[in-house]
């Protein structure tokens with residue numbers, strides 16, 4: 001066992017995005033543990049470090065896409081835009097790191113290659129990409145849900161003479177000015193990129209596999225009075241957010257779409273279209289858009305009518321009209337459909353005209369047209385949850401790898417722990433709450449911190465969840481997901497964006513308030529579903 005001042009820690013945190021930063025603060029500054037956080041990036045920020053593509057910004061509002069634990073940084077943070085953009089987000093996270101003096105315990109440019117649990121000494125041993133070895137009693141994975149980028153295989157990739165990039169690994173110095181740009185992907189990243197790129201590129205060609213339901217974001221500057229009101233009602237606003245389903249800071253509707261007249265329904269949709277925001281449109285208009293097929297159809301019809309009204313060329317409008325259910329992660333950005341009226345933007349509908357191959361000059365489609373490009377951008381998403389963990393070799397009891405434990409699908413108890421991996425926790429592990437992520441992250445960090453604090457009061461604390469608890473939580477998540485329309489459409493939410501991967505439940509769809517109530521219930525029942533070994537001889541095999 002390695003036990004020296006520089007390499008042994010009470011806890012190691014992997015990742016320094018929203019989750020890792022707060023976890024480090026919680027364990028080190030509040031619990032008084034000796035902690036180190038690692039990140040393979042050269043700066044903190046996680047997702048917000050890597051996703052530097054033009055147009056990158058949060059699409060939940062600035063006042064909810066932040067920490068509530070750090071009132072002081074928020075107090076001094078006079079944001080001016082309804083949505084925080086990527087540079088401002090990084091600035092905010094760096095300010096939190098600075099305020100809490102966290103930098104000295106963050107080791108950047110260091111990936112974790114493996115983490116192995118020693119069953120005799122109850123210690124995790126980690127090896128890094130820099131060839132170092134570290135040990136810790138607790139291991140917390142704060143590696144994100146959407147970190148591992150996906151680039152589809154397209155024939156002829158090596159022939160293309162231009163540049164290829166993924167939005168999730170955007171080089172900071174890459175400019176679009178004067179370039180012929182192609183983009184594959186119209187998810188929430190794609191729509192942001194498309195709008196920004198249309199204003200910068202000489203020409204933009206959008207290669208669309210699925211048409212997207214996109215509502216206006218309603219991006220605008222906010223007034224000083226608006227910011228002051230938030231600051232004056234900080235606690236009350238955050239209480240409301242924690243007690244809501246989606247945690248986006250707007251009032252979620254309790255009215256079902258079909259319970260009102262057609263005229264009223266259109267009025268509500270129109271009102272929310274004007275206000276803007278994707279989650280608000282899906283959950284603020286009516287209570288059952290994501291649950292009831294008729295309600296879903298009404299919302300879809302409304303958006304399709306908007307597309308036909310906005311897009312001048314009827315053929316382009318036809319291609320842009322989605323035919324699926326409105327049941328992917330709701331997407332918003334300003335002027336998405338208007339962008340297709342610009343003379344420098346063209347649309348290729350891939351189901352009708354697939355990509356044949358990449359050539360030296362660009363993309364050749366089945367109709368024989370070669371779309372000449374200087375830059376091809378993949379906005380093709382991420383390998384949800386598993387991708388973040390599969391990059392490391394994590395071994396728990398009996399040397400079992402996490403990949404093996406999750407061979408059918410990733411699973412967990414409450415999204416924070418998985419059986420056979422003692423003293424290992426996850427922030428946003430599989431089957432965490434589907435909501436605006438910062439409040440979800442805070443709920444888990446605080447709960448994990450409480451659990452570790454509780455266990456620290458015991459001698460030789462080893463905490464692990466049971467297979468029964470994990471199976472029961474997985475079953476609950478499956479049951480709730482099946483009640484919604486989300487699994488009926490292929491998307492990253494169910495891991496189905498990866499070719500050949502079957503649908504798996506990766507989120508708890510019962511809402512953040514329900515999730516937090518469950519966390520409280522488990523804690524109040526002396527952490528039911530966890531075993532706390534105060535005597536090593538009582539360890540389960």
Ligand code: NA7
Pocket residue numbers: 146152184185186187188189190208209210329350379380381382490491492497
């Ligand atoms: P998404 O939402 O997974 O979107 C990926 C997009 O790329 C989507 O339009 C896909 O089409 C498209 N795609 C993926 N593979 C291909 C291939 N092989 N050919 C053509 N088009 C393809 O990723 P985002 O980065 O936009 O968003 C991920 C989340 O990150 C986002 O929701 C936020 O929460 C943050 P499809 O719809 O699958 O037909």
